[in-house]
Amino acid sequence: MTETLLKIERLTKAYPGVVANDNVSFDIGVGEVHALLGENGAGKSTLVKMIYGLVKPDSGTMTLRGTPFAPAEPRAARADGIAMVFQHFSLFEALTVAENVALGMEDPPQMRDLARRITEVSEAYGLPLDPSRIVGDLSAGERQRVEIIRCLLQDPKLLIMDEPTSVLTPQEVEILFQTLRKLSSEGTAILYISHKLEEIRALCDNATILRLGKNVGTCVPRDTTAKEMAELMVGGTLQIPTRKPGEVGEIAMEISGLSVPSPSEFGTSLKDVSIQVRAGEILGVGGVAGNGQDELLGVLSGEILSAPDAVQLHGQPVGRLGPVARRRLGLLAAPEERLGHAAAPNMSLTENALLTGAVREGLERNGFLSWPKAKTFAERIIETFDVRTPGPENAARSLSGGNLQKFVIGREVLQRPEVLVVNQPTWGVDASAAAAIRQALLDLAQKGTAVICISQDLDELMEISDNFAALTEGRLSPPRAAAGLTVEQIGLMLGGAHGMEVAHIDTAEART
Amino acid sequence: MDLSAINPILLLASLMVAATPILLAATGELIAEKAGVLNLGVEGMMIFGAICGFATAVETGSPWLGFLAASVGGAVLSLLFVILTQLALANQVASGLALTLFGLGLSALLGQGYVGVKPPPTPDLHIPGLSQIPFVGEILFTHDVVLYFSIVLVALVWLFLRSTRAGLILRAVGENHDAAHALGYKVVLIRSLAIVFGGACAGLGGAYISLVRVPQWTEGMTAGVGWIALALVVFASWRPWRVLIGAYLFGGITVLQLNLQAAGVAIPVEYLAMSPYIITIVVLVLLSRDKARAPAALGRIFHASS
Numbered sequence: 066m067t068e069t070l071l072k073i074e075r076l077t078k079a080y081p082g083v084v085a086n087d088n089v090s091f092d093i094g095v096g097e098v099h100a101l102l103g104e105n106g107a108g109k110s111t112l113v114k115m116i117y118g119l120v121k122p123d124s125g126t127m128t129l130r131g132t133p134f135a136p137a138e139p140r141a142a143r144a145d146g147i148a149m150v151f152q153h154f155s156l157f158e159a160l161t162v163a164e165n166v167a168l169g170m171e172d173p174p175q176m177r178d179l180a181r182r183i184t185e186v187s188e189a190y191g192l193p194l195d196p197s198r199i200v201g202d203l204s205a206g207e208r209q210r211v212e213i214i215r216c217l218l219q220d221p222k223l224l225i226m227d228e229p230t231s232v233l234t235p236q237e238v239e240i241l242f243q244t245l246r247k248l249s250s251e252g253t254a255i256l257y258i259s260h261k262l263e264e265i266r267a268l269c270d271n272a273t274i275l276r277l278g279k280n281v282g283t284c285v286p287r288d289t290t291a292k293e294m295a296e297l298m299v300g301g302t303l304q305i306p307t308r309k310p311g312e313v314g315e316i317a318m319e320i321s322g323l324s325v326p327s328p329s330e331f332g333t334s335l336k337d338v339s340i341q342v343r344a345g346e347i348l349g350v351g352g353v354a355g356n357g358q359d360e361l362l363g364v365l366s367g368e369i370l371s372a373p374d375a376v377q378l379h380g381q382p383v384g385r386l387g388p389v390a391r392r393r394l395g396l397l398a399a400p401e402e403r404l405g406h407a408a409a410p411n412m413s414l415t416e417n418a419l420l421t422g423a424v425r426e427g428l429e430r431n432g433f434l435s436w437p438k439a440k441t442f443a444e445r446i447i448e449t450f451d452v453r454t455p456g457p458e459n460a461a462r463s464l465s466g467g468n469l470q471k472f473v474i475g476r477e478v479l480q481r482p483e484v485l486v487v488n489q490p491t492w493g494v495d496a497s498a499a500a501a502i503r504q505a506l507l508d509l510a511q512k513g514t515a516v517i518c519i520s521q522d523l524d525e526l527m528e529i530s531d532n533f534a535a536l537t538e539g540r541l542s543p544p545r546a547a548a549g550l551t552v553e554q555i556g557l558m559l560g561g562a563h564g565m566e567v568a569h570i571d572t573a574e575a576r577t
Numbered sequence: 578m579d580l581s582a583i584n585p586i587l588l589l590a591s592l593m594v595a596a597t598p599i600l601l602a603a604t605g606e607l608i609a610e611k612a613g614v615l616n617l618g619v620e621g622m623m624i625f626g627a628i629c630g631f632a633t634a635v636e637t638g639s640p641w642l643g644f645l646a647a648s649v650g651g652a653v654l655s656l657l658f659v660i661l662t663q664l665a666l667a668n669q670v671a672s673g674l675a676l677t678l679f680g681l682g683l684s685a686l687l688g689q690g691y692v693g694v695k696p697p698p699t700p701d702l703h704i705p706g707l708s709q710i711p712f713v714g715e716i717l718f719t720h721d722v723v724l725y726f727s728i729v730l731v732a733l734v735w736l737f738l739r740s741t742r743a744g745l746i747l748r749a750v751g752e753n754h755d756a757a758h759a760l761g762y763k764v765v766l767i768r769s770l771a772i773v774f775g776g777a778c779a780g781l782g783g784a785y786i787s788l789v790r791v792p793q794w795t796e797g798m799t800a801g802v803g804w805i806a807l808a809l810v811v812f813a814s815w816r817p818w819r820v821l822i823g824a825y826l827f828g829g830i831t832v833l834q835l836n837l838q839a840a841g842v843a844i845p846v847e848y849l850a851m852s853p854y855i856i857t858i859v860v861l862v863l864l865s866r867d868k869a870r871a872p873a874a875l876g877r878i879f880h881a882s883s
Contacts, residue, residue, distance in 0.1 A: 119759060139761035155756035157749050159870060168749050169760055173742065 076125035085111035103275035104495040105467030118142035146222030158201035169215040204355025262291035306504040314344035317515035333357040342515040349530030357539040366398030395483030407473040410462040418443035450475035467494040596828025598782040602806035605778025612771035613751035613874035617673025620803025621680020626651040626780025627787040628684040640699040651780020735817040751872035754879040812861030827857040
């Protein structure tokens with residue numbers, strides 16, 4: 066084992082009513098890629114926040130290169146060479162990429178020099194990014210690049226990555242891994258949090274597993290199967306989604322030759338998109354975020370209106386109907402962005418249940434709301450989908466990402482949709498919850514719902530889809546049967562890694 | 578009706594004087610709002626600055642000490658807003674309204690002995706050479722230092738927001754205080770400083786009314802200028818130079834309509850009196866048709882819970 070970089074001993078942090086970390090100890094070596102595993106709410110985020118100086122531990126010590134390490138604030142942690150890529154992006158939407166990067170640096174150079182360095186580093190690591198763009202107009206994947214580049218420019222000794230790959234395509238993940246391996250070989254340690262166990266097996270040297278705030282074990286991911294790791298995390302056996310063969314029926318949803326401009330200035334316009342989904346079929350739509358996913362969801366859900374005949378539900382034109390009218394007809398959608406799009410952050414779960422469920426669940430009558438019914442509906446979602454919350458009166462904001470995701474997907478699934486459109490249904494959700502969500506989608510299809518699942522997670526799409534189509538630069542490929550499709554074929558459908566280049570290792574070395 | 582009674586040189590010169598109080602107050606409020614703080618107490622801070630400046634100038638005989646006292650007074654009153662909204666986490670709208678009412682009342686109390694008193698005159702700065710230029714020189718270069726300072730201040734604020742690190746941090750705090758906190762920036766401190774700056778500017782603007790524009794003291798003499806300044810910031814899309822345009826437009830039309838009234842134009846006085854408000858708003862609405870957006874965290878309470 067190499068020299069120890071960071072030694073964590075008996076770290077404990079309690080919040081009212083919950084012990085987030087309970088006597089957690091582990092070491093990270095110089096240049097080691099260390100995985101931190103655990104379900105949503107296992108205390109991973111609290112632990113890394115303590116290392117990054119955002120949260121003060123109640124007790125326990127940290128030692129960095131042999132000297133006591135107790136960062137009072139992130140600035141101190143950054144000065145000691147610790148950088149962090151956040152799970153919930155800590156970006157400023159109204160500012161440009163360069164300005165966002167500058168804010169995360171202690172001593173940023175002049176804007177012009179900084180813009181040049183951003184371009185250099187982004188090209189060196191295959192993460193193309195225009196420094197002058199406004200972050201608010203970037204896709205989730207592009208936003209993450211901003212965060213990663215912000216860290217890389219600081220030349221960190223320890224890079225903390227909280228769920229870095231949840232929004233990336235396999236090609237992007239591979240390039241990210243090349244970047245991380247290169248960093249690791251240069252002596253940068255990486256603390257890596259992810260739910261994707263196969264990725265951890267491919268990347269990480271060691272893993273520490275947390276369950277309910279306690280360190281419940283360590284393993285060497287290369288020598289451990291994903292199933293074993295998942296079971297260590299859950300503390301029991303893992304249910305793998307299974308599908309029973311169902312009947313595929315009539316065409317439920319049809320889009321023919323639709324082109325619409327994107328409402329966002331930097332969005333991707335849809336070009337000549339055609340979709341046919343039959344009852345009981347799951348259509349997987351793959352592709353890198355920012356290639357028209359949001360627009361496709363908007364067109365399907367009714368947020369973006371189109372010509373009446375361009376979108377048809379059971380042969381009925383619905384192109385000019387808004388989301389509520391489409392919901393009434395059985396076309397439901399769950400968008401990607403949990404806070405702010407799928408759920409209203411400051412409203413309670415009951416209110417959020419009402420917001421999309423009012424029409425189909427009969428939660429309103431003559432404009433008056435039925436709170437008891439809404440509460441029952443919210444409680445049913447919480448119970449059916451194992452949403453961990455004290456009760457439906459809690460604000461959506463207070464739930465962890467994975468739990469809220471279960472809630473927003475469950476809310477649509479329980480409304481007996483005839484067509485359900487989901488975008489990134491398991492983003493940032495742990496293995497067992499992701500399995501539950503996928504199982505719910507499969508069950509829904511089996512009962513005759515047509516499901517369109519837009520996702521960047523190709524493993525997920527291969528697991529649940531009947532047919533697969535790729536969305537690139539606003540164009541949708543013709544669908545192909547998912548069974549038997551190889552990674553290479555999918556890569557071809559996606560047209561390679563869009564705008565991605567393999568890291569120019571030479572340039573990267575020239576930088577250091 | 579006799580339009581020839583309107584002297585264009587005097588008109589344009591007094592336009593700048595009329596605009597300066599609004600410009601000062603709006604520039605200060607712009608900084609506060611860019612930091613994510615909605616301070617509706619501008620009117621209160623202005624009138625408080627007006628009486629502080631007036632009283633000090635009368636007692637000491639120095640208008641400069643008056644202006645200094647006015648900024649200090651405005652800043653001190655804004656500290657009350659800091660305590661309420663940044664430390665006690667009170668609602669910003671309610672606190673701002675309270676500040677305005679408090680400032681109006683307090684200034685009336687302090688100003689009781691000063692009604693009818695004449696303040697020492699604020700000397701005009703006749704810039705040698707430039708002020709001799711016919712027409713333009715008389716309009717632009719025969720004013721007092723505070724007026725020039727207000728224009729320089731707009732330029733400084735623009736430069737600060739656009740190209741300094743501190744300005745970037747200020748904007749970041751106004752945009753997403755949670756992310757700024759996560760990066761280790763002191764949200765409450767930065768916002769408090771922005772509020773105090775806004776208070777000082779508003780106080781200075783108030784004193785400009787009582788020492789230069791009118792110059793005398795009457796209760797409630799700011800007469801809504803603080804509210805106009807608040808509206809200007811919004812309609813100017815939080816951009817310093819647009820605030821300047823808006824303030825001069827408003828000042829200009831105010832002066833013009835007074836002149837038109839004096840000249841006996843056959844338009845009812847009420848229409849003339851409302852014209853500055855309408856025209857300023859229409860012009861700025863047209864200007865702000867581009868993707869203008871308020872600072873995302875504007876008016877939201879920040880509490881460092883993680």
